[in-house]
Amino acid sequence: MYAKSVFCLLSLVCYSVSSQTIYVEPKSPTPEQLDFLKKYGYLPEVPPDADAAYTVSSMSEAVRKMQAFAGLPETGTLDDETKQLFKRKRCGVKDIESSSTSxxxxxxxxxxxxxxxxxxxxxxxxxxxxxxxxxxxxxxxxxxxxxxxxxxxxxxxxxxxxxxxxxxxxxxxxxxxxxxxxxxxxxxxxxxxxxxxxxxxxxxxxxxxxxxxxxxxxxxxxxxxxxxxxxxxxxxxxxxxxxxxxxxxxxxxxxxxxxxxxxxLYLQDQEETAVVTESPGSQTSLVPRFTKPGSDEDENYMPDLCMTNYDTLQVMNDKIFVFEEEWVWVLRDRHVMEPGYPKRFHDVFRGLPANITIIKTIYQKQNRNILIFSGQNYWEFDSTFHFIKKGSLSDYSIPDEVPELTTVFLSNYNNKTYLIEEERYWRYDESAGRMDERFPKEMSMWRQVPYPVDAAVVWKGDTFFFQGPRFWRFDNELVQAHEYYPLPTAQFWFDCESTSDMDRYITNDGP
Ligand SMILES: [Zn+2]
Ligand SMILES: [Zn+2]
Structure with missing residues (x-):
């Protein structure tokens, strides 16, 4: 009861909105119940030791929201039926996304x-x-x-x-x-x-x-x-x-x-695309008919580099390239964006077929040429992004049954090219022009590194692996990731402030 009155003393809301607090049950939620309310998005997250910051009214409101979502009477109190919800079998995905996220x-x-x-x-x-x-x-x-x-x-x-x-x-x-x-x-x-x-x-x-x-x-x-x-x-x-x-x-x-x-999610776009594609000659006249409110916004839509998983990253021409959807960002250094970016990657790598809508695998060879992989093919560009030729995975002696590579990178440790397909990898000797023997090997050889990896880059002498919104630094001597990784990619590589929203996103990229 003492803790309870502290809640109230700290909270002006508690007194000023007295009608809400009348219904509050004298018992506070248990730590487990509090975790539940936070985990599923009913209470805003606070640092673990700051639970006392929740006011009685915010707690009551959280319970009310949870009841509403479950279809129970919205009493705002922890009645028996509500308490049962905490114990029920359920899905681990959040019910309500944070309202402070844009x-x-x-x-x-x-x-x-x-x-x-x-x-x-x-x-x-x-x-x-x-x-x-x-x-x-x-x-x-x-x-x-x-x-x-x-x-x-x-x-x-x-x-x-x-x-x-x-x-x-x-x-x-x-x-x-x-x-x-x-x-x-x-x-x-x-x-x-x-x-x-x-x-x-x-x-x-x-x-x-x-x-x-x-x-x-x-x-x-x-x-x-x-x-x-x-x-x-x-x-x-x-x-x-x-x-x-x-x-x-x-x-x-x-x-x-x-x-x-x-x-x-699926049918509206398909219908629009279908009609527009069927009449290419009259596209302009058709477009207004299919313009929905908000579609102007969609045209300018660009993923937020601070709040996303990345299709891939690569270091080329000593700069950091980040690919996400149809966009590429280039950074001169960590946190330092190259002017003029982001750009659509098709405007940078001209000659890449239009049906390539994302870039997941790219690397720069020892001769500085840049290869973009998609399916069983690759497209080769020079270091100033001029298209040279199209090639096939078989040029690297990758077996036919491999549908695509997930990551390719050139190691500074032994100057070999690592070609990674999800759970296994090959090692290619570029100077000899052949695959090293006894490959493929399992990705588990790279201890503490997650797989499939979205990207592997060598930056200022260190090897980094990326997966989702996180990255790991690899120790070539110990042949394992450093133990204090992973860390959030957004804050360490890009100019992203550490906000509570982002922290939540980093540990919360899905459910
Ligand atoms: Zn679910
Ligand atoms: Zn899981």
Missing amino acids: ARSRRYILQQSWNKRYITYRVVNGSSTLDKSRVEELLEKGLAVWAPFGNLSFSGIEQGRADIQVSFVSGDHGDGFPFDGPGRVVAHAFPPPHGAMHFDDEELWGDNPEEDDEDVTDFFAVAIHEIGHALGLSHSNVKGSVMYPYYQTPVESLHWDDILGMQE
Whole structure:
């Protein structure tokens, strides 16, 4: 009770909005309940030791929001029904995105689609109670439920990197969102272009279990929800929708709210593109018909370098190149932007085919030529960006079955070129013009380095690896990443202030 009155003394709101505080239950939330409210976006995050900064009214408001989202009476107090919510099985993805994030970056982080119709998926493993082939069948069934509403087509692959990668993992599994053992959080998934879908392997996963069997979690019911995230949908507060965050069974089909979400993400753009492409001659007259409010804004849309995952980075001509979507930024030094950037990379690398819409793999050879890889081909430019020729991965003796390389870099340690495909890599000797023997090797040889890596660069003598919004520095002597990494890329490489929003984004690039 003493702590309680301190809350009130510190808070003017508490006294000035007395009507709100009348309903506040004398008991404060437990630390677990407080964590829940913060984790799912109902309470603004504060440093761990500053929980006392929450006022009674902000706490009550948070509880009210949580009740509203779950479809419970909005009492603002921790009644029994509300307390049950804290313990229920649910998805680990946030319910409410921080309101202080600007609308644009929020949309960017959350609401993006795959921007294509054909999407691949891969089941990496099964769970201890559900074998991989059954997981594949159930996932396929779930994808088939979503497909028609986005005019999408899914195909399963056995190897390599799929758009949607599905795996069973437990505890801390390396993405910054550790699972919590049996119960409560059972799964989470990342929106495009990440697309990973993780299921907590400590749950007892079942195939259509008895409805009253609380110990067993129905895989299909959870998978169909996580597919929604992997397609770019956020949580819905509409009870009965597939995107409702709490575990519910049985789920057979999409709710109108899920369908609306899919239309917004996939169908509107497809319709516009289809009509405009069909009549190229009359494009200008057609465009106004399809101009929606806000589309001017879309034309000027540019990703925020401080709040994103990066398609790739590379050091070329002793400058740092950063690629994200159709843009390239160039920095002379960390934090020092080259004037005139960002530019569209197609305006820099003229001669690159228009169907290359992002650059994920690029590097500069010893002779200073620049290679951009896409699929099984590469495009070679000189160091002043003049197009030279197109080549194929087979020029590097990369086997035909490799669909694409994820990262290529030239090591200053041994002057060899490392060609990385997701979980394995080859080493190429440029001066001898051949692949070194006994490759490929596993990426796990690079200890403490995450994979697949988005980028590997050599900067001022050090080797750095990048994945999502984070980077690692590699120690060539110890053959492992330095232990105080990863660090956030935005603040260490670009001119980005460290804000609480950004800190949250760095540890929160998905769920
Ligand atoms: Zn979810
Ligand atoms: Zn995960």
